[in-house]
Amino acid sequence: MVMLGEITASSDSQSETTENAEPRVMMMLGDFAFSVDTTAYNQMAREASWRWPDQERIGKQDLLQYTGKAARTVKFDGETHAFFRNGVGAVDDLYDLADQAQPLQLVSGNGDVLGWWVITDFSDTVTKFLPAGGYRNKTWTMTIKHYGDDLSNP
Numbered sequence: 356m357v358m359l360g361e362i363t364a365s366s367d368s369q370s371e372t373t374e375n376a377e378p379r380v381m382m383m384l385g386d387f388a389f390s391v392d393t394t395a396y397n398q399m400a401r402e403a404s405w406r407w408p409d410q411e412r413i414g415k416q417d418l419l420q421y422t423g424k425a426a427r428t429v430k431f432d433g434e435t436h437a438f439f440r441n442g443v444g445a446v447d448d449l450y451d452l453a454d455q456a457q458p459l460q461l462v463s464g465n466g467d468v469l470g471w472w473v474i475t476d477f478s479d480t481v482t483k484f485l486p487a488g489g490y491r492n493k494t495w496t497m498t499i500k501h502y503g504d505d506l507s508n509p
Contacts, residue, residue: 384472384499385459387452389431393445394495396431403427427501428475434494437485443493446479453477458502471502 381389381396389395404425409417435443452459453474461469476498483491 379464381464383460383462383464384474385452385457387448389433392440394433394435394441394449396433398430398432400430401427402430428498429472430496430498432494432496434492436492437490443490446493446495449495449497450477450479453497458506461499470504471506472499473502474498475500 379390383389387393406422406425407419408422410420411417435446437443456473458471458473461472463469474497477496479493479495481490481493485491
């Protein structure tokens, strides 16, 4: 299985060499493709934690006992603009994807299948508006959590 950190390292080394090349897909979450045509993320941060609860002992210092690893999380931050490619509508598509409340397969731009993930948090912000009140740009943040490598996750 390929880890998310390996994806960022390998994608940095590959770049488009032609000016008119099709925009590359950075990542796929379900049917949503993160790219220049939809919305691209500017930042990706992963988080992992390991559980070490205290085990009390009579007359002695507590010991720590490893009880497992919590599900990994990845946070994406991005921005879209009204007059660039598909505009700000892609952010609404991401919100609708989160609203489905279903595990989604995550695939890197290199085609590596990273398992099933769920969207746990989503927010978007508008700070600039068009004269008629439309959105000039939207910044967004989305957090996904690893559901499992298959849907039969007990």
